Amino acid sequence: MAISENPIEEIKEKLDVVEIIGNYLKLKKTGANYSANCPFHSENKPSFFVSPARQVWKCFGCGEGGSVFDFVMKIEGVEFGDALRILSKKAGVQLKPRDPKVQTRRQRFYEVCELGCQFFEKQLESGKLGKKAKEYLLERGITQESIKKWRIGYSPDTWRGLSDFLVGKGYKREEVVSVGLAVKSEKSKTPYDRFRGRIIFPVFDLQSQVIGFGGRIFKQEEETAKYLNVPQTPLYNKSKILYGLNNAKVDIRKKNQCILAEGYTDVIMSHQEGFDNTVATSGTALTSDHLDILKRYSENLVLAFDMDIAGNTATKRGIDSAQEKGFNIKVIKMPPESDPADIISESSQKWQKLLEKSQSIMEFYFNSAFSAHDKETAEGKKEISRIVLPVIKKIPNKIEQSHWIQRLSKDLKVGEEDVFEELNKIKDSNNRSPDLKEDSSEKNFKNNRKDILEKRVFCLLMKKPECLKVIEEKEKSLFSKTCQNIFQEFEKAKKNGDKNLDEVIKVLQNGNSEGIKDFLTSTSFDSEFEEGELSDIEKEIRVCLYEMRSIDIKKELNKISEEIKFAEEKNDDKEISDLIKKFNELTQQLKNI
DSSP states (O other): OOBOSSHHHHHHHHOOHHHHHHTTSOOEEETTEEEEOOTTSOOSSOOEEEETTTTEEEETTTOOEEOHHHHHHHHHTOOHHHHHHHHHHHHTOBOOOOOGGGOOHHHHHHHHHHHHHHHHHHHHHHSHHHHHHHHHHHHTTOOHHHHHHTTOEEEOSOSSHHHHHHHHTTOOHHHHHHTTSEEOOSSOSSOEESOOSEEEEEEEOTTOOEEEEEEEESSOOTTOOSEEEOOOOSSOOTTTOEETHHHHHHHHHHHTOEEEESSHHHHHHHHHTTOTTEEEESSSOOOHHHHHHHTTTOSEEEEOSOOOOSSSOHHHHHHHHHHHTTOEEEEOOOOTTOOHHHHHHHOHHHHHHHHHTOEEHHHHHHHHHHHHSOTTSHHHHHHHHHHHHHHHHTOSOHHHHHHHHHHHHHHHTOOHHHHHHHHHHSOGGGGSOHHHHHHHHHHHHHHHHHHHHHHHHHHHHHHOGGGGGGSOGGGGGGSOHHHHHHHHHHHHHHHHOSOOHHHHHHHHHTSSOHHHHHHHHTOOTTOOOOTTGGGGHHHHHHHHHHHHHHHHHHHHHHHHHHHHHHHHHHTOHHHHHHHHHHHHHHHHHHHHO
């Protein structure tokens, strides 16, 4: 394969931005373009658009946009060099070999992880104990093909076997520690291997690059954890990594459903038997970040692990978050002391039947609560409602919520009004996801911010009236009509030369204009300022003016974003082009103020 002189342009020519972004998001054809909910900010209506004609993407909600490189950099959280490497593999473009001296720190971490994975794979195939570990895997039902696909390995039971191997390849022991493969020693200056005598499961990112590892004990030892995972590293963040998603993402989108399990072997056995839409959390409970990633592929989630509805468990918090984010959640009723891997190894048909019988999350809560408590007693009714009502409260759709209220009323044999009364006692904040609360407060903040800035400017002017000159004529339009009227009175007083601002304020407060009186009455001119804030009032006023201009421009940008959506629906390319031009001009203004 020839090495390209201009790999960036060749990659752009060979790759379709729609296809690449479509691997991450559920794109919908919208006129000449494609749309989706933006993965970079929370939104209910799609404002993220991909243009196949221009080979670019743009979010008219948060303003992010650019080429396919920009998208991969942002969604993967990598630098340009890493994005170039990811996309070059997809395009089949060979990059020029890098000078080891200019390799990035992150790139070296990837190489350490890859070499570590190869080391473990080799030990499983040729090491004495490694071969026994492989026999154990085969006995558990994991095939040779799965061992190869998931790159399962074995770590020899030595203190520095892997570390010495990597150092011999030119990497520093500090780098081995940084990716989690070695641990600093309190007794010795030389770090030792984290994994010793364990079966190793590499963890992959969405591009199937090795970024972390999990190890399962092969020979049971006292006071030794069954599973051991690398800690958080520059490459590996367990709150954002779903094991198996690199191999499952296409099938999840195809089936529009994701099966969520707990363990590595659950995922491996599931994929081995054709349940390729299965993933697992990596040594942690389900997090908000996990859910945000999964929502790119499907909003239908099937939970395949032990469920505990009592108390405020990590599992329950994850489910609550998923419900608040609008996921359609089902639960597989697992046999006691079983996990998916056990059931699948026994019979894949049995697992298929359990999947088909999966219950909705509300059915699961109802069945669990009613089986645990006596619905005929007052105490039982109270406990059932304590479990079920908070879950009903979190349902964002009011019609669906009403359905379950009626169901609870009927099953408990109590009046609906009584159920509603108890539901209303639960704080409203429980019915809002963190994202929705943030959106709401952000909206209120934006609505009130300009009013706050106006009043702050007046407070500053009262401290130093001569700073009125800072506000240029064109900037007065930033203020409300009431404020502009007060400016006119100030200007008159300045021309007359017989009144200062304090006197003008008194006259206005006693005047006939209700709007002006209300504004002045609600403004505290004796507001306390932080020490040092008044050292440069002129500068502070300019800062307020800057923020007021920013608010106006952002408001106009949001308006244009909505207009672009309507234009997209009408498939009016000329209007879209004109609006995008106007949007870009305003964006430039925002950068230049």
